[in-house]
Amino acid sequence: MKSRLVSYAVVMFAGFLGSALGADTLVQMGDFSKDNNGWEFSPGAEFPGAKGVLRREQDGVGVGYMKLSADFSGGGNYIAMSKNLKTSLELEELIITVKGTAPAFWLRLSDSTGQTFQQSFPIDSASQEWQKFSIREFGNPARKDILCFGGANDGIWRGTVSHIAIILHSSNVKTARDTILIRSVEMKTGAAATDNSGLKTVVLADFTQEEKDWTLSLGSEFPGAKGEKRVEEFADGFVKKVLRLSADFSGGGRYVALGRSFAQPLSVDELSFKVRGSLSEFGLRVSDGQGQTFQQNVKLDTANNGWQTIVIKEFGNPQRKDIFHWGGANDGIWRNPMKSAWIMINAPGKADANSLYIAKIEAKSKGFLAALEPMGAPLEFYLTPDLPAILSWTAKGPVSESELAYEIVSYEGEFVSKGMAVLDETAGQISIDVKLPQGYYEVIFRKLAYQSFGLVVLPKHETARDDFWGVDGAFGYFPVGGKKELRTSYFAVLARCGIGMQRERIGFSVDATEKGDVKCEGEGKGIRDDAASQGISILECFCAFGDEKRKPNPYPTTLKGMPKNWENIKLGFGRAWGGTEVWNEPDLFAGGMIPGDRYVALLRSACYLADASGAGNPMGGGVFNHVKKSTFDTYAINGLLDNSDFFAYHDYYPPERAEGLIWQYREWCKEYGRPSIPFWMTEAGSGWTVGPPRPPKNEAAISASEIVAKAIECRACGNARHFAFLLIYFDENKINWGMHGKENTPLRSMGAYAAAVKNLSHAKYVGDLKTTDPQIKRARVFAAPKGDGAVVVVYTGKPATKTSVELGVLPLKIQGIDGRSLPMGTDGKVPVPDGLSFIFVKLSDIESILDRNTKAAEMSLVAAQNPGRRMTSSPLVLLPDADISQVTYSPLGYAPKDDASCTMSAKLCNLSASEKSFVLKAELPNGAHLLEGNELVKGSLPAGSEQILSWKLDLSKALGGRGKFVDVCVKSPDDPNFKWVMRFINSEKITARKLKDGDGSVSPEMIPKNDGWRAIGADDYVPIEYVILYDGKTKAWARCTWQPKQLNVDVLVEDESFTQNFDGESMWRGDSVQLAFQTPSDKDGRPSAGFTELSVALTKKGPQLYRHHAQGSKKAGLLDATSFVKIVQKGNRTLYTLRLPVEQFDLPELKAGMKLRFSLLINCNDGRARVGYLRWGDGIAGTKAPAEYCKMELVE
Structure with a gap:
């Protein structure tokens, strides 16, 4: 009875709202007190095999319910209880009360166009209580979790409901048999459905203003045509401006056209054109929603010299031979919506008659839904609690009275209120009055395709800002940067929320950097000036983003232009300049995956020149995405921390890992003498699936919680600054990182971040x-x-x-x-x-x-201590000068081609305005010999000049250890902050013997000894989480042998528990083996660019072999494991035997004396997750770097 009382309370409250805001009617679609109420059973006959039962039952107190039981043991897809409505109803809300053993049920609804929508809802199957589901969103093209098919098939719910079904789906049952009980189905309806047969008129172009969407085509598939489009004055008493489309076919060609694609495909019932000219006809080409193109000629009245209005009502008809069609379904049947439209002048034609004047283009549509553009966004959508406010939108097209209905929902998506917007037809605007308590809300226009707009309702920040809180804006890389009013509105939002710094990028090419031509004017300067006007300072990221032509080395190869660049930066961007970080994620692709010595040289130059400019702003280095300790070391030994006021990094891991990551970085910084250096997390985001203008509620909630939780973790751990990523809408590959929607109103993540700023500033x-x-x-x-x-x-x-x-x-x-x-x-x-x-x-x-x-607390205490300052910057910088395309490298360092002849080359650059003398000393490791060059180099260098210095070394005796590096350092006795360390990777050297007949037998019981076997244990363990240490329970042995036509790899793993719940490309997440190899040079003798990487595992589908990368022409994907792999398990041992034919794996025929690079790792999953791996060599996990593989020589 408790659940029933709750239901009544909801209904009574809803009734109260209805009387206040407009009548709602509660329609009982099924209370099952007496009968089935017209609900029928469906076995999902289109997918044969399912069985089931629908019957009415009642509990011990006489309350009736429907019991829907499914049996999928014989196949099938779903079963359902469904009901056809005799009278279509305007659906506002559907309330379903259920319980059962199934983990979920599906709801299927059909609207007035015959379009069907389907979505699922989870059931707490462990509970015996009735569970009530209130559903207010039935179709929304922005929600990928609501499936749609049939009818208009565009994801837009239209008005009335004609059919309803509650479904048990085979993918949502725990066993082949499952049951749900349905106690009631209730429907809240609005006003009776109205006849929507009237056509809306949508102006597509009237040319009184510039119509950028309409473009000119010269029919390039038929070369030779010339033409133009031009807006002209045409004061004839009817129109003032028209577009003149003209064509010239004297040089050939077939047509000239004016057309556009519709960003939002438009359901079109009629097209009309107001035209005049001396043409006898023009062509019309349109494409439909399924990609089929139609073309017809439209006749003009040649006797009429005035304006003619031409109306086209038929775009496709298989019975009409004068309408051509191709592409898509290619059946001549037009299927809305319209995706594009083109007006064409076709050849041949008289030279003096190839012009057409177009005054207006209109569409008439039953299904048109106007796009709403929020006015004053984003700032006007940040409100003060409990104060009245007006929200306004510009309507891009006609809006009917019923479409003015809106509702407001809370952060959780719960209904708050509803009403009717006020329409100003003259201005083409709608508005609503709101007064809301503190929190986040969304305004939803359900009948306008569920267009939604976020509201952040928080008090304006009035006190001094807390420096910790920042955001990444990246305005310079997106259209917002070119729109002064919009970007100023965003900066005003930050000021209102108490956020004082925004991250931006100094955009340039490497060529411009080298020439001293980094531009800091125009739009870029405008962004900084507008920020300063709102009291927002800018963290500048100095990086050549997307300069693909400069890879593999993305950094400048000369520093001669750098002084001029920094003068430009201060002059153009100085008004809002709050700090600089040098480069972006140099440990990943933006840094070319090359060693850190080149990056630190650039950092040194930036520090000196920023100081010389008198900017006085902090300089940051690192800006890592996520580095291994050995990679960090390469940067640190070159002076990363000595030349940084703050250490910058990015974090895209779950919030629970933030503390461990910060601890790791603190320990590393402590090792290099800067334990208290301020930490700035300059990118910290949690995105959502690309596609819609705003994320679905569940994805938005995850994004918000992770963004805020990560900021909280950083605050607790003592970080100095934090930049949430990204303030504006931004699709990147499969993820959108935006904290505002495409329409520039806030998402849940921005509302949550603003609340965190309010609650925790200065705490x-x-x-x-x-x-x-x-x-x-x-x-x-x-x-x-x-x-x-x-x-x-x-x-x-x-x-x-x-x-x-x-x-x-x-x-x-x-x-x-x-x-x-x-x-x-x-x-x-x-x-x-x-x-x-x-x-x-x-x-x-x-x-x-x-x-x-x-x-x-411990880290926070360390961070609060005196951080010290970076060392005084030297005007002399050694810039590594070796051609990176001619050496093998990784972020860790360089792998010499010949240990006995290693060349070091660098440009000594004088960044100052005066001549500088220098004394440099090369410090060699034990066992190294200097073949060319001097250990001590003296000289002087004119202002702004560069000099190449080089040394050739024999490192054959210094190299050869296992798991170590060899460093060659060039220092200045006169300047403690002058150094360059070239780190050489000391790869393990291994041999692979030729496998002879009869000695290839292996078994899980064997005890590997010598004979090429390598024991892999504690010294070779790498944890994934930095707090999970090697437990000694996983051990391995591996060997590599060869035959002329085949490479052989045997791996024996001893593990107390075997866990492999993955397959295919993801099998590396479970217990598995990965191996990689590379031939050392290409046919021209250059270092090989590619490599082969494989994963092998005993999955639940059996042994699998997956190729992730191929050095040659082979494709990635699953391979036939039975041809190459054998996996045998016995007790706690798993034996992997791989036999890899050379022709299948991009290898040459193998022979003694051949040298390859080879690496292998054993992934360790403890039953919860992949916690670490054992390695023989490196360069597979984290970075894909063949330079870190073992050096393998084939022997007899």
């Missing part, structure tokens, strides 16, 4: 709350800057749930992630519905359960 981390609730991943405590107040930030990592936790303290108040007020649970638990909540308490009340001795 100090003091420890963690001691909790026993396993749902809590973090409970960070921040003390208010004054008084006894504190905020506990509870993070569960489970957004969009009804989670509540035991906290052991009585809060003063509770806020959701967006700052909205949350009530305490009746059971005394604290709600955390968004994955993160702000709990306000008295610090004195929690002292007994406050852990002040956390790892984060």
